[in-house]
Amino acid sequence: MESFVCTFCAKSYGVDPLQTFCPTCHEPLLYTDSREKKKFHLSYEHSLQIFSDFLPLSSVNIDLSLGEGNTPLIRLRNVEKKSKLPPIFAKNETVNPTHSFKDRGTAVAIQKARSFGFKRIGTVSTGNMAASTAAYGSRAGLKTFVLVKEETASEKLIAAGIYNPVLIKVQGDYGELFRTSILLGKENNIHFMNSVDPFRIEGYKATGFEIFLQFNQVIPDFILTPASSGGHLIGIMRAFRDLKQHGFIKKYPYFVGVQAEGCSPIASAFKRKKVNVQRIRKAKTIAQAISNPDPPAGNLLLRMIRNMGGTILSVPDEKILEAQRLLAELEGIFVQPASATTLAGLLAFKEQKNLKNDSTVVLILTGSGLKASSTLSLSNMNILHSSLFDLPKIIKSV
Amino acid sequence: MESFVCTFCAKSYGVDPLQTFCPTCHEPLLYTDSREKKKFHLSYEHSLQIFSDFLPLSSVNIDLSLGEGNTPLIRLRNVEKKSKLPPIFAKNETVNPTHSFKDRGTAVAIQKARSFGFKRIGTVSTGNMAASTAAYGSRAGLKTFVLVKEETASEKLIAAGIYNPVLIKVQGDYGELFRTSILLGKENNIHFMNSVDPFRIEGYKATGFEIFLQFNQVIPDFILTPASSGGHLIGIMRAFRDLKQHGFIKKYPYFVGVQAEGCSPIASAFKRKKVNVQRIRKAKTIAQAISNPDPPAGNLLLRMIRNMGGTILSVPDEKILEAQRLLAELEGIFVQPASATTLAGLLAFKEQKNLKNDSTVVLILTGSGLKASSTLSLSNMNILHSSLFDLPKIIKSV
Numbered sequence: 001m002e003s004f005v006c007t008f009c010a011k012s013y014g015v016d017p018l019q020t021f022c023p024t025c026h027e028p029l030l031y032t033d034s035r036e037k038k039k040f041h042l043s044y045e046h047s048l049q050i051f052s053d054f055l056p057l058s059s060v061n062i063d064l065s066l067g068e069g070n071t072p073l074i075r076l077r078n079v080e081k082k083s084k085l086p087p088i089f090a091k092n093e094t095v096n097p098t099h100s101f102k103d104r105g106t107a108v109a110i111q112k113a114r115s116f117g118f119k120r121i122g123t124v125s126t127g128n129m130a131a132s133t134a135a136y137g138s139r140a141g142l143k144t145f146v147l148v149k150e151e152t153a154s155e156k157l158i159a160a161g162i163y164n165p166v167l168i169k170v171q172g173d174y175g176e177l178f179r180t181s182i183l184l185g186k187e188n189n190i191h192f193m194n195s196v197d198p199f200r201i202e203g204y205k206a207t208g209f210e211i212f213l214q215f216n217q218v219i220p221d222f223i224l225t226p227a228s229s230g231g232h233l234i235g236i237m238r239a240f241r242d243l244k245q246h247g248f249i250k251k252y253p254y255f256v257g258v259q260a261e262g263c264s265p266i267a268s269a270f271k272r273k274k275v276n277v278q279r280i281r282k283a284k285t286i287a288q289a290i291s292n293p294d295p296p297a298g299n300l301l302l303r304m305i306r307n308m309g310g311t312i313l314s315v316p317d318e319k320i321l322e323a324q325r326l327l328a329e330l331e332g333i334f335v336q337p338a339s340a341t342t343l344a345g346l347l348a349f350k351e352q353k354n355l356k357n358d359s360t361v362v363l364i365l366t367g368s369g370l371k372a373s374s375t376l377s378l379s380n381m382n383i384l385h386s387s388l389f390d391l392p393k394i395i396k397s398v
Numbered sequence: 399m400e401s402f403v404c405t406f407c408a409k410s411y412g413v414d415p416l417q418t419f420c421p422t423c424h425e426p427l428l429y430t431d432s433r434e435k436k437k438f439h440l441s442y443e444h445s446l447q448i449f450s451d452f453l454p455l456s457s458v459n460i461d462l463s464l465g466e467g468n469t470p471l472i473r474l475r476n477v478e479k480k481s482k483l484p485p486i487f488a489k490n491e492t493v494n495p496t497h498s499f500k501d502r503g504t505a506v507a508i509q510k511a512r513s514f515g516f517k518r519i520g521t522v523s524t525g526n527m528a529a530s531t532a533a534y535g536s537r538a539g540l541k542t543f544v545l546v547k548e549e550t551a552s553e554k555l556i557a558a559g560i561y562n563p564v565l566i567k568v569q570g571d572y573g574e575l576f577r578t579s580i581l582l583g584k585e586n587n588i589h590f591m592n593s594v595d596p597f598r599i600e601g602y603k604a605t606g607f608e609i610f611l612q613f614n615q616v617i618p619d620f621i622l623t624p625a626s627s628g629g630h631l632i633g634i635m636r637a638f639r640d641l642k643q644h645g646f647i648k649k650y651p652y653f654v655g656v657q658a659e660g661c662s663p664i665a666s667a668f669k670r671k672k673v674n675v676q677r678i679r680k681a682k683t684i685a686q687a688i689s690n691p692d693p694p695a696g697n698l699l700l701r702m703i704r705n706m707g708g709t710i711l712s713v714p715d716e717k718i719l720e721a722q723r724l725l726a727e728l729e730g731i732f733v734q735p736a737s738a739t740t741l742a743g744l745l746a747f748k749e750q751k752n753l754k755n756d757s758t759v760v761l762i763l764t765g766s767g768l769k770a771s772s773t774l775s776l777s778n779m780n781i782l783h784s785s786l787f788d789l790p791k792i793i794k795s796v
Contacts, residue, residue, distance in 0.1 A: 045612070066730055067472050067490060072465020078539065092465060095493045097731070099768065135730035141476065145793065150783075158771050161779035162726045166796050172786035180786060184793055214443070328560045332464055332533035333495070370497065370768040373556050381559035385548075388570035388578060395543065395582055398564050 002056065004029040004198055007300065015056075017116055017191045020182055020198065021296075028231075028297045030238075031056050031198040038246050040209070048107060051206050054242050056199055057111055064114060064140050066097035068107045069206050073214040073362070078330035083347060086359040089220070090327075091211055093366050094335060098159075100289075100367035101232060102132035104207060105200030109193035110136040119143060120190040124174075124181045126152065128289055128367050130160035130167075133193060138163045145190060147181055149174055153288075155374050175279060175294035195229035196297045204235025205242065211362055212243060219243075219253050220360040222353075224342040227257030227266055227312060228290035230297030232366070237304055253362075254353075255310030257301065258345035260285035260338075264314035266298045275302060286317045286375050289338035289367055315344040323347065324369070334369035400454065402427040402596055405698065413454075415514055415589045418580055418596065419694075426629075426695045428636070429454050429596040436644050438607070446505060449604050452640050454597055455509055462512060462538050464495035466505045467604050471612040471760070476728035481745060484757040487618070488725075489609055491764050492733060496557075498687075498765035499630060500530035502605060503598030507591035508534040517541060518588040522572075522579045524550065526687055526765050528558035528565075531591060536561040543588060545579055547572055551686075553772050573677060573692035593627035594695040602633025603640065609760055610641060617641075617651050618758040620751075622740040625655030625664055625710060626688035628695030630764070635702055651760075652751075653708030655699060656743035658683035658736075662712035664696045673700060684715045684773050687736035687765055713742040721745065722767070732767035 004013045006022035006029055013019065013029065022029055038053035047069025048060045072095065076088045093101035106129070113121050122145030123133040130146045137144030144165035148157070152169065161167050170177050178194060185192040193200050212219060219240070225233040233255065243249045259267045262285030269277045277298030283291035295301075305312060315323075317337075324340035327333045342363035355361075369376075386394045402411045404420035404427055411417065411427065420427055436451035445467025446458045470493065474486045491499035504527070511519050520543030521531040528544045535542030542563040546555070550567065559565050568575050576592060583590040591598050610617060617638070623631040631653065641647045657665045660683030667675045675696030681689035693699075703710060713721075715735075722738035725731045740761035753759075767774075784792045 063473065063475055065472070067470020067493070070468060072495075074463070074465050075461065077461055078537070092495065095465070095495060095497075097470075097490065097493060099493075099497065099766065131732075135726075135732070137730070138727055139476070139730035143796075145796070147789075154776050155771060157776055157779070157781065158774050159732070159768060161776070161781065162723075162732050162767060162774065163730060164723075164727045164780070166782070167780065168782040168784050168789070168792065170784050170786060170789060176786060177789075180789060184790060187790070188793055190793075325560075325562075328533075329536055329562045332535070332537035332561060334529075334533070334557070334560050368497065368768070369560060370557060370766070373553060376556050376560065378552050378555055378559070381555070382562070382565065383555065383559065384564070384566040386566050386568050388568060388574060391545075391566070391568060391575075391578060392582060392585070394566065395586055395588075398541075398543070 002031065002033040005032050017112055018186045020194065020196060028196040028300055029198050031202050047206050051209050054205060054209065055108055056202050057108065061111060061114065064110050065107055066103065066135065066139060068096050068103040069210065071095050071210065073211065076331050079326055079343065082330060085346065085350060086355055086357055086361060088361045088363060090333060091207060091362055091364050092333065093207065093364060094368040098131045098135045099371060100128035100132060101207065102129045105203035106132045106136045106193065108203030109197055109199040110140050112199045113142060113191045114140055118189065118191045120145065122147065122181060122185065122190045122192045124178050124194050126288055126291065127156040127371060129195065130156065134160045134163035134165040137165060147177060153374055159371060178296065196231040201231050201235040201238065204232050205239035207364065208236045208239025217248065219249050220362045221253060222256060222359065222361045223253045223364065224256040224258055224345050225364040226290045226338045226341045226366055227259050227301065228292045229295045230266065230301035233257045234297055234301055234304060237308055252308050255305060255308060256345060257305065257312040258341040259312065259314045260287040260290060260320060260341060261314045261316045263291045263293055265293065266295055266301055267312045267314040269298065269302055270305065270312040275299065277302065287320055287337040287341060288372065289336055290341065313345055313349060315341055315348055319344040319348065333365065335365045336367045336369050336372040337375055339365040339367055400429065400431040403430050415510055416584045418592065418594060426594040426698055427596050429600050445604050449607050452603060452607065453506055454600050455506065459509060459512065462508050463505055464501065464533065464537060466494050466501040467608065469493050469608065471609060474729050477724055477741065480728060483744065483748060484753055484755055484759060486759045486761060488731060489605060489760055489762050490731065491605065491762060492766040496529045496533045497769060498526035498530060499605065500527045503601035504530045504534045504591065506601030507595055507597040508538050510597045511540065511589045512538055516587065516589045518543065520545065520579060520583065520588045520590045522576050522592050524686055524689065525554040525769065527593065528554065532558045532561035532563040535563060545575060551772055557769060576694065594629040599629050599633040599636065602630050603637035605762065606634045606637025615646065617647050618760045619651060620654060620757065620759045621651045621762065622654040622656055622743050623762040624688045624736045624739045624764055625657050625699065626690045627693045628664065628699035631655045632695055632699055632702060635706055650706050653703060653706060654743060655703065655710040656739040657710065657712045658685040658688060658718060658739060659712045659714045661689045661691055663691065664693055664699055665710045665712040667696065667700055668703065668710040673697065675700065685718055685735040685739060686770065687734055688739065711743055711747060713739055713746055717742040717746065731763065733763045734765045734767050734770040735773055737763040737765055
């Protein structure tokens with residue numbers, strides 16, 4: 001038995017890809033099923049197959065996959081040393097097929113779209129999800145509607161447009177566009193797999209399972225994830241909930257959602273001990289990938305963090321840029337500003353929190369820096385100029 | 399026993415990271431060792447550890463790795479159907495840590511640089527290798543010299559500059575810069591791990607081994623790889639040579655190197671049955687990542703292709719761009735033009751060659767399209783504009 005549930009109303013509904021939100025309280029619905037014996041199928045190569053018992057998939061059509069997942073977990077010893085931190089590991093989601101974590105969610109949602117017989121899918125996105133949905137839509141042969149804000153940067157339009165979706169720049173409020181898309185999906189039979197689509201959220205669970213396996217079935221003490229709509233962190237938390245429910249673990253990691261100060265509605269509700277997130281008027285941060293002023297799963301995330309243990313905090317842009325530089329210069333990892341919030345968050349809260357010397361910390365690095373290179377300027381980089389003739393002199397002088 | 403050998407002079411030298419070329423005939427040296435029992439260590443997670451027996455590594459320092467390799471091999475059924483082709487598989491190297499195949503070579507070379515005690519490394523590059531070497535250099539804590547052409551595009555400078563290497567734009571001939579770098583390396587004790595560095599070439603073997611394993615220890619019939627300096631394809635061919643030598647396979651795949659017509663010195667030497675590649679005056683192609691007019695391993699590649707079986711061909715820019723679009727629009731894979739040469743090459747030679755219905759073909763997709771997005775224009779993309787109010791009408795009309 002599978003269903004969509006609203007954890008706020010404690011109500012259960014039939015599974016319907018066009019029904020992302022509870023008809024009663026308008027909070028996001030979550031997928032659930034009653035399968036009992038769940039295990040990892042480790043002999044498989046594809047992530048969707050390895051974790052199929054825990055995903056809303058009775059079978060996997062591998063032709064719809066782009067080989068997402070199986071991303072590396074690497075230790076950041078140089079950052080640890082420089083910033084006097086306990087063992088930190090980066091879960092590098094930038095090496096997914098369209099270079100962000102979104103592919104894990106899209107990969108599951110596209111399986112469902114095809115099995116439900118949809119001919120058309122869509123998404124509302126500021127960047128990463130546009131490219132991901134357009135890519136998987138192409139591979140599945142589905143007409144794909146990508147709705148973006150009027151002011152979307154051209155590097156992001158190219159990264160989605162290359163797949164030739166129906167790409168529409170829409171003038172108007174982003175939150176309203178999000179809600180409109182769900183209505184238009186119902187009217188036109190288009191599966192809008194937006195940030196809090198229940199299947200998409202299930203897809204993010206694979207990241208949690210992989211971390212658990214990469215740590216040899218031990219849980220890390222802290223997991224830091226950028227937070228925007230809330231869907232990604234909710235998915236990762238649900239992985240650990242599954243692991244506990246099925247007897248793999250006894251306790252949870254401490255979950256940390258990190259927002260950019262210029263767009264931190266969830267962090268500020270958490271701080272003020274509210275149960276409802278207040279939308280902010282206008283996002284103002286360099287971390288564009290997490291600049292959702294009206295997070296649709298904000299209330300749900302607040303509730304889950306309070307139930308399972310964790311916090312939501314925010315970091316200013318200058319700390320984000322500093323963390324981005326640290327990751328690149330010390331560890332050779334080039335992430336987008338949104339992903340660097342995790343390290344910035346760790347540096348911010350290491351003083352307050354009980355970070356023991358042997359605590360293990362995981363940072364989820366969500367998207368490649370190449371996707372936000374317009375936020376960087378060559379003028380901040382140290383570039384020398386030389387003729388071939390002068391090169392020996394210059395190299396000796398460095 | 400390990401050594402560097404020149405296959406042209408049939409001479410053997412001691413292993414010296416500063417000695418990339420044969421002192422007698424100036425052809426590239428190759429690494430070899432006399433270990434006999436070689437096997438795959440499949441219980442490991444990291445590619446370097448899995449294939450260590452076949453790599454110039456007696457031990458692996460995993461702290462220097464960025465989790466390169468283990469890339470997906472995915473079937474391209476939509477392209478097969480559209481272009482009436484036998485089974486094609488893409489080996490997607492764009493999901494490496496710096497989003498190109500170069501990471502596999504850098505990962506091995508950096509291990510050697512550290513074990514030889516170098517404090518400084520370097521590279522001469524038009525793009526992909528600059529970012530890769532700078533990233534691994536940062537992680538290893540080595541001062542990294544990145545020499546690029548004066549006219550290098552700013553997106554490429556940012557992708558390397560973010561790691562804070564010593565980045566020098568050099569005016570003058572690229573071939574001469576390449577040769578100068580080797581001399582400067584010797585004078586200043588800098589390990590220049592350029593395109594045909596013997597350790598780098600060994601690193602590329604891992605791609606060949608992974609393909610063999612992903613095909614369940616059967617070899618594909620054709621492997622198509624973009625060719626520039628020659629190092630990448632040589633590395634992949636050496637993997638299959640190792641597999642034959644150690645009894646895993648009996649015959650070779652047919653190897654196809656693909657160049658861009660505007661820079662095809664190796665293809666043109668192959669066509670004219672020459673043994674020496676003639677440098678061309680000036681490269682003129684959109685496939686910048688394979689625009690080396692004076693390929694240092696050109697002669698070696700010609701010889702290996704003739705010995706092991708295969709061809710080198712060239713494709714025009716318009717076919718490259720068409721193939722890039724096909725891969726994105728039909729399969730959801732966004733590659734840089736250099737990588738799209740493989741599909742363009744396959745489409746060009748499918749008529750002439752013995753492509754049976756059950757032949758299996760592998761395309762090596764070398765680098766992400768995000769790294770060459772300046773070659774794409776928004777004006778070629780179909781972007782609609784709408785207000786929130788008009789959106790329902792526009793969506794209905796599509």
